[in-house]
Amino acid sequence: MFTWLNKPWQQFVQSHAQGRLPHALLIRGREGVGKQVLAEQLAAALLCEQPGAEGRPCGRCQACGWLQAGTHPDLLWVRPEEEGKAIKIDQVRALNTRLATTSHAGRYKVAILQPADAMNVNAANSLLKTLEEPAADTLLLLLAAAPGRLPATIRSRCQQLEVATPDRDSARQWLLDEGIAADSAARYLELAGGAPLLARRMAAAEDGALRDQRLEQLQGVFAGRLDPVQVAKEWLEPAGPEVLEWWRSWVQALLRWQLGGQPPVEEDVAQKLQQITETVDCRQLFEMSDRITQALNATGSGLNRQMMLEDVLISWARLAGPARTRTISR
Numbered sequence: 001m002f003t004w005l006n007k008p009w010q011q012f013v014q015s016h017a018q019g020r021l022p023h024a025l026l027i028r029g030r031e032g033v034g035k036q037v038l039a040e041q042l043a044a045a046l047l048c049e050q051p052g053a054e055g056r057p058c059g060r061c062q063a064c065g066w067l068q069a070g071t072h073p074d075l076l077w078v079r080p081e082e083e084g085k086a087i088k089i090d091q092v093r094a095l096n097t098r099l100a101t102t103s104h105a106g107r108y109k110v111a112i113l114q115p116a117d118a119m120n121v122n123a124a125n126s127l128l129k130t131l132e133e134p135a136a137d138t139l140l141l142l143l144a145a146a147p148g149r150l151p152a153t154i155r156s157r158c159q160q161l162e163v164a165t166p167d168r169d170s171a172r173q174w175l176l177d178e179g180i181a182a183d184s185a186a187r188y189l190e191l192a193g194g195a196p197l198l199a200r201r202m203a204a205a206e207d208g209a210l211r212d213q214r215l216e217q218l219q220g221v222f223a224g225r226l227d228p229v230q231v232a233k234e235w236l237e238p239a240g241p242e243v244l245e246w247w248r249s250w251v252q253a254l255l256r257w258q259l260g261g262q263p264p265v266e267e268d269v270a271q272k273l274q275q276i277t278e279t280v281d282c283r284q285l286f287e288m289s290d291r292i293t294q295a296l297n298a299t300g301s302g303l304n305r306q307m308m309l310e311d312v313l314i315s316w317a318r319l320a321g322p323a324r325t326r327t328i329s330r
């Protein structure tokens with residue numbers, strides 16, 4: 001679990017150890033700060049059959065197995081049916097019914113409402129009845145980034161558990177440890193208001209878009225639609241992961257495919273680069289992989305990066321056959 005969740009976790013462990021666990025906890029904190037991770041950990045601590053030191057879930061018992069698979073019958077999730085929409089009264093009624101029955105495993109029943117501030121008025125009123133007459137061994141976890149949107153009657157019946165936003169330095173360090181480049185980490189942390197998980201999601205989305213773009217550029221250069229010199233220029237900006245790393249992993253996946261293995265795990269790679277596997281042979285792919293490795297090894301050696309990228313991209317375009325290489329400018 002993330003270090004910045006230690007404080008609310010310890011608060012929970014203490015009240016549990018003292019037998020003072022409330023029936024409902026309102027877990028509040030900024031979007032992307034880890035409220036769900038904390039809620040899942042609290043649920044696991046109550047449902048695990050053999051919690052270890054400090055009440056942590058063991059991760060090995062049957063209950064922990066069910067939790068990891070997302071199939072534990074005593075952990076109930078209530079989320080909007082469509083993202084961004086409200087949690088409706090029917091969903092809360094169904095929850096109330098489930099909570100009124102005995103637990104499957106003979107332990108706690110835990111419900112996570114995420115985000116609780118997405119309940120509409122009717123849903124909130126329906127939940128209020130359960131909060132006023134809670135069943136034994138039941139814990140409701142209400143997750144809210146904007147708890148002020150919840151009716152005061154609901155808030156007053158919940159004990160509050162705050163997930164504070166970590167300080168910038170620890171959040172930044174955590175993002176770096178997650179493999180995010182330093183400039184991206186700083187930029188997205190700013191955009192995410194300091195919430196590390198939201199910053200990581202943003203960085204991953206950008207990486208995904210960039211990866212798709214790189215793949216399409218490689219396809220375009222191979223098909224003669226794009227000019228390798230122009231693409232090399234666009235690759236000069238060192239944004240996100242090293243493009244050569246991606247490229248090499250794709251070429252190696254194509255090689256394995258040609259040598260009689262499975263198509264690449266990433267389906268779009270197989271689709272977009274299929275033309276290449278049909279046109280070139282193993283020897284050419286081996287050479288390509290070596291060229292990319294050489295370029296990778298030369299990175300940072302002071303060699304002109306644009307020239308280097310141009311060279312590799314031009315060899316890539318030449319794979320398509322001698323007929324087309326004449327049209328390539330240099």
Ligand SMILES: [Zn+2]
Pocket residue numbers: 047048049050051057058059060061062063064
């Ligand atoms: Zn366990």
